[in-house]
Amino acid sequence: MRTLYARLRGGLLAALAPVVAAALTLGGLSAWVAAGAAGGPARISVTDGRVFLPYGSVAETAAFFRITNSGDSDDVLESVRSPRAVDVMLSRTVEREGANVESMRMVESATVPAGRRITMEPDGLDVMLRPKRALRLGAEVPFVLRFRHSGEVRVTAVVVRPGS
Numbered sequence: 001m002r003t004l005y006a007r008l009r010g011g012l013l014a015a016l017a018p019v020v021a022a023a024l025t026l027g028g029l030s031a032w033v034a035a036g037a038a039g040g041p042a043r044i045s046v047t048d049g050r051v052f053l054p055y056g057s058v059a060e061t062a063a064f065f066r067i068t069n070s071g072d073s074d075d076v077l078e079s080v081r082s083p084r085a086v087d088v089m090l091s092r093t094v095e096r097e098g099a100n101v102e103s104m105r106m107v108e109s110a111t112v113p114a115g116r117r118i119t120m121e122p123d124g125l126d127v128m129l130r131p132k133r134a135l136r137l138g139a140e141v142p143f144v145l146r147f148r149h150s151g152e153v154r155v156t157a158v159v160v161r162p163g164s
């Protein structure tokens with residue numbers, strides 16, 4: 001999503017750079033609960049779905065979710081789809097070491113370790129998509145996230161202004 005946010009964030013980038021670097025180092029992971037007894041299954045919940053309202057005539061946008069694994073085994077997000085969008089794919093923005101340059105690449109999957117939470121964000125993991133029809137602020141867009149062990153999780157994401 002780097003190109004879409006470049007204009008928006010241009011003025012803020014200098015101030016935000018140290019924070020962004022720290023977030024990337026953590027890889028979007030944060031501790032959720034202490035690891036419990038070994039051997040239990042993954043327990044996945046998906047919350048806080050958001051889709052950025054596309055800019056003007058730009059067709060592509062991004063969606064973000066918070067994925068919590070409160071179980072005892074890792075799980076893997078393998079795909080995302082939506083009946084309201086095409087070209088839905090996982091992507092990750094990476095900052096090249098020392099180069100002060102960000103680039104985005106598609107990724108096949110994202111591991112959600114046991115006892116951890118992944119928070120998607122514009123400078124980390126996100127879901128790229130191309131809405132079939134124009135999105136309206138506040139509308140709810142349905143998504144299906146498919147996990148290797150937990151199967152399909154249906155969630156809705158609210159259309160919000162980029163950055164919120």
Ligand SMILES: [Cu+2]
Pocket residue numbers: 001002062091092093104126127128
């Ligand atoms: Cu992206």
